[in-house]
Amino acid sequence: MPRTKAPKGSMVIITVHLPKEILREIDELVSKGKYPSRAELIRAAVRDMLDEVRYQPHQQQQQQDPPGPPEDPPIDPDPPLPKPKTKTEEERERSMRYRECVSKLLNMLLSNLDRFKLNVMQDGAYKVSKKAIVEFFTGDCRMHKSVVVPAYNALVRHFMDAGFSVAETPRAFILRKEIEVVVDA
Amino acid sequence: MPRRKKGDAMKLVSMHIQKQALEEIDELVRQGVFPSRSEAIRYAIRKLLAKEFKRPISDDYPDEIFLLGR
Numbered sequence: 187m188p189r190t191k192a193p194k195g196s197m198v199i200i201t202v203h204l205p206k207e208i209l210r211e212i213d214e215l216v217s218k219g220k221y222p223s224r225a226e227l228i229r230a231a232v233r234d235m236l237d238e239v240r241y242q243p244h245q246q247q248q249q250q251d252p253p254g255p256p257e258d259p260p261i262d263p264d265p266p267l268p269k270p271k272t273k274t275e276e277e278r279e280r281s282m283r284y285r286e287c288v289s290k291l292l293n294m295l296l297s298n299l300d301r302f303k304l305n306v307m308q309d310g311a312y313k314v315s316k317k318a319i320v321e322f323f324t325g326d327c328r329m330h331k332s333v334v335v336p337a338y339n340a341l342v343r344h345f346m347d348a349g350f351s352v353a354e355t356p357r358a359f360i361l362r363k364e365i366e367v368v369v370d371a
Numbered sequence: 372m373p374r375r376k377k378g379d380a381m382k383l384v385s386m387h388i389q390k391q392a393l394e395e396i397d398e399l400v401r402q403g404v405f406p407s408r409s410e411a412i413r414y415a416i417r418k419l420l421a422k423e424f425k426r427p428i429s430d431d432y433p434d435e436i437f438l439l440g441r
Contacts, residue, residue, distance in 0.1 A: 197387040202412050209382050211420050220423065225386035228416060232388060235415035236395050239404070280403035330405045331414075 202228075287327040288340045291319065295341075296348070302361075310363040317357065 204212075212224050221227035295302070295314060304311040316338075323329050323337055338359075342352045345361055353360040396411045405411035421427065 196390050198390050198393055199385055200388050200393065200408070200412070201383060201385045202409050203381040204384050204413065204416070205381055208413070208416060208420065209384070211424065212416070215420075215423055224384065227419065228384070228386055228412065229388060229392075231415040231419035232392050232396070232412060234419060234422075235411070236392060239395075239399060276401060276403075283403065329403060330410070332406050332410065 283327065284329065284333055284337075287323060287329065287333075288337055288344075291322050291337075292341060292344050299361075304360060312361040313358050314361065315358045 209224075212221075212227050215221055215227060216224060221230065299312055302312040302314050304313045319337065319341070320331060320334050323334050324331050342359065345352050345359075350361040350363055353362075393408070396405075396408050399405050399411055400408060405414065
């Protein structure tokens with residue numbers, strides 16, 4: 187007799203390391219009766235996440251495309267499958283995408299610095315919120331949040347190269363344009 | 372003082388998951404959205420817990436998002 191209701195072959199076993207703290211919270215929800223088991227909670231979490239990911243590109247597409255007349259249905263409903271990429275190609279593509287995102291964000295920040303003024307009355311000091319950086323990478327660039335830390339470092343390095351001193355607060359970076367003071371002899 | 376093993380902070384959990392869901396997770400890993408299957412699943416769980424306990428996800432794991440070499 188099968189142990190699950192799902193047809194044979196549709197389920198696979200996975201093993202994942204979870205922090206104890208997360209497991210404690212999972213158990214708390216299970217003991218409250220919100221989920222029948224740990225496994226059911228994890229399956230629900232994965233389902234929710236995948237639903238969200240599936241929904242996001244569609245939503246972004248809707249925002250980009252202006253409303254217009256409905257298009258004719260495509261002649262070929264089954265487009266040819268793209269050629270599978272090798273692991274090296276995938277890594278190169280991911281790395282290029284990351285560098286493009288860093289460069290795009292840096293250009294955007296440098297060309298709109300006035301919008302990030304720390305104090306409207308003070309020139310040369312700017313505040314860039316970390317939330318905005320996280321949102322740019324995870325939203326606009328659709329990259330995993332784990333790239334955010336190296337991206338922070340890259341941005342800080344670029345800003346320092348551009349002549350800024352950079353300080354960090356828990357939620358933002360404070361950039362100051364270093365001004366050369368010339369003292370006449 | 373009790374000895375603390377290195378792996379004490381993490382527990383191994385095995386479970387069944389739909390093959391299609393796993394394939395979709397693998398696709399997200401291929402696209403670079405997540406660095407690994409495990410990270411994708413952990414992220415999904417954190418999101419659900421944040422929702423259930425009504426707290427923002429970024430505040431739950433600030434070190435993961437806001438860590439910077441100083």
